[in-house]
Amino acid sequence: MTTLSAEWQTWVRDNLARGCNETQLIASMAEAGIDPVAAGMAVLQAMSGTEASIASGPVTQAYTYSSPRMPQVGSVIQTSDRDVRVSMRMGQPVVALLDNVLSFDECDQLIDLARMKLQRSTIVDPTNGTHKVIADRGSSGTHFAVNENAFIASLDTRIAELMHWPVENGEGLQILNYQVGGEYKPHFDYFPPEQVGSGVHLAKGGQRVSTLILYLNDVERGGETIFPSIHLTVVPKRGSAIYFEYCNASGQIDPSTLHGGAPVLSGEKWIATKWMRQRKYG
Ligand SMILES: O=C(O)CCC(=O)C(=O)O
Numbered sequence: 001m002t003t004l005s006a007e008w009q010t011w012v013r014d015n016l017a018r019g020c021n022e023t024q025l026i027a028s029m030a031e032a033g034i035d036p037v038a039a040g041m042a043v044l045q046a047m048s049g050t051e052a053s054i055a056s057g058p059v060t061q062a063y064t065y066s067s068p069r070m071p072q073v074g075s076v077i078q079t080s081d082r083d084v085r086v087s088m089r090m091g092q093p094v095v096a097l098l099d100n101v102l103s104f105d106e107c108d109q110l111i112d113l114a115r116m117k118l119q120r121s122t123i124v125d126p127t128n129g130t131h132k133v134i135a136d137r138g139s140s141g142t143h144f145a146v147n148e149n150a151f152i153a154s155l156d157t158r159i160a161e162l163m164h165w166p167v168e169n170g171e172g173l174q175i176l177n178y179q180v181g182g183e184y185k186p187h188f189d190y191f192p193p194e195q196v197g198s199g200v201h202l203a204k205g206g207q208r209v210s211t212l213i214l215y216l217n218d219v220e221r222g223g224e225t226i227f228p229s230i231h232l233t234v235v236p237k238r239g240s241a242i243y244f245e246y247c248n249a250s251g252q253i254d255p256s257t258l259h260g261g262a263p264v265l266s267g268e269k270w271i272a273t274k275w276m277r278q279r280k281y282g
């Protein structure tokens with residue numbers, strides 16, 4: 001057990017005093033190499049004003065891994081229309097790397113459909129009247145409602161079977177496109193229960209329980225999905241997907257699933273993300 005340095009304790013207190021969001025603080029600390037569970041404890045202790053020393057060594061997690069949704073055996077998951085190959089699996093946190101989730105043709109179709117929707121979000125340039133894409137944030141996105149059309153419905157069914165969770169508990173498939181420099185800073189996909197703002201999200205469908213990120217293209221350089229607290233890096237591969245879960249049957253959440261999208265260094269990156277909720281969503 002080591003103690004979080006005085007500098008970090010001061011940093012936490014100062015940022016809380018400035019009104020920074022707790023989750024962002026934990027994510028920044030994790031990015032700097034601090035165990036996110038220890039970072040979370042530091043933030044909680046600072047919020048409650050205690051000066052006790054804070055453990056940043058191995059931390060006993062409250063999260064119970066006893067009944068993962070993703071089976072912990074087998075190399076193939078048979079869905080109603082496709083055999084998906086498990087190429088890597090771990091139990092704590094529950095993570096699985098899946099190959100052959102989408103055909104190349106399905107990846108291209110998703111990109112084309114999303115591109116059409118993305119193109120609709122243009123503004124008219126007041127200087128010359130031409131349509132142009134709204135300011136480049138390094139990433140842009142759109143989503144498809146659950147069962148929006150026959151193609152999306154077939155994917156929603158397959159994805160639900162892979163995630164071992166009902167279609168109706170899923171949020172609509174989200175498509176993200178990152179250009180060079182585009183990234184997604186480390187974050188949790190669940191809604192932090194201690195945050196006031198989470199209430200509105202939790203009211204509909206409850207907590208998020210699991211995520212499937214589908215890679216729609218090969219990225220020339222960069223754009224890996226990174227899990228800083230478990231030191232896992234997933235290289236995007238067209239048609240493959242990374243699955244992870246972070247909310248168990250008791251409603252506990254697993255902070256070791258902190259993850260982000262590393263900056264794209266060359267080329268571009270297209271992904272589709274499915275989030276599952278505890279209950280029926282929508
Ligand atoms: O871009 C990535 O690899 C991560 C995406 C992600 O974290 C999300 O969609 O929730």
Ligand SMILES: [Fe+2]
Nearest residue numbers: 187188189259
């Ligand atoms: Fe995420």
